[in-house]
Amino acid sequence: MNIAISLNDRITTEEVVALYRANQWSSAEKPVQLINALRNSHSLVTARLAEELVGIGNAISDGHLVVYYPHMLVHPEHQGKGIGRLMMEALGKRYFWFHQQMLTADGEATGFYERIGFSRAGRTVPMWVYAGTEH
Numbered sequence: 001m002n003i004a005i006s007l008n009d010r011i012t013t014e015e016v017v018a019l020y021r022a023n024q025w026s027s028a029e030k031p032v033q034l035i036n037a038l039r040n041s042h043s044l045v046t047a048r049l050a051e052e053l054v055g056i057g058n059a060i061s062d063g064h065l066v067v068y069y070p071h072m073l074v075h076p077e078h079q080g081k082g083i084g085r086l087m088m089e090a091l092g093k094r095y096f097w098f099h100q101q102m103l104t105a106d107g108e109a110t111g112f113y114e115r116i117g118f119s120r121a122g123r124t125v126p127m128w129v130y131a132g133t134e135h
Helices: 013-022 031-039 083-095 109-115
Strands: 003-006 043-049 052-061 066-069 072-074 100-103
Touching: 003 083, 013 031, 013 052, 031 052, 043 083, 052 083, 066 083, 072 083
Parallel strands: 066 100
Antiparallel strands: 003 043, 043 052, 052 066, 052 072
């Protein structure tokens, strides 16, 4: 499997929405906001297999101290093949020296993030105001 990982890829609304729908993420129902959010992230990582977008992730950061990874998706047909790890490694090369790297993991995804070095943040409790439906 020849996966192309990029931090400089161009994305289209159609392919992004298709990937989000395949993962049943509610942000697919807000395509204009979704594509603008991704394109205006501090970093955007993509994974392509034969030119098809099979993974995407982004980072929001102050550029110096803190980075937050809000989205990391791999198409369900390609999960478990190391694509998410490759995308996180690409982002990690940019942010490895930051004081704080954060994300919110849901359900079985916590195991993936623990395997790549993330851990629970002490007694920190995740909190949010959220308009989605998939959680």
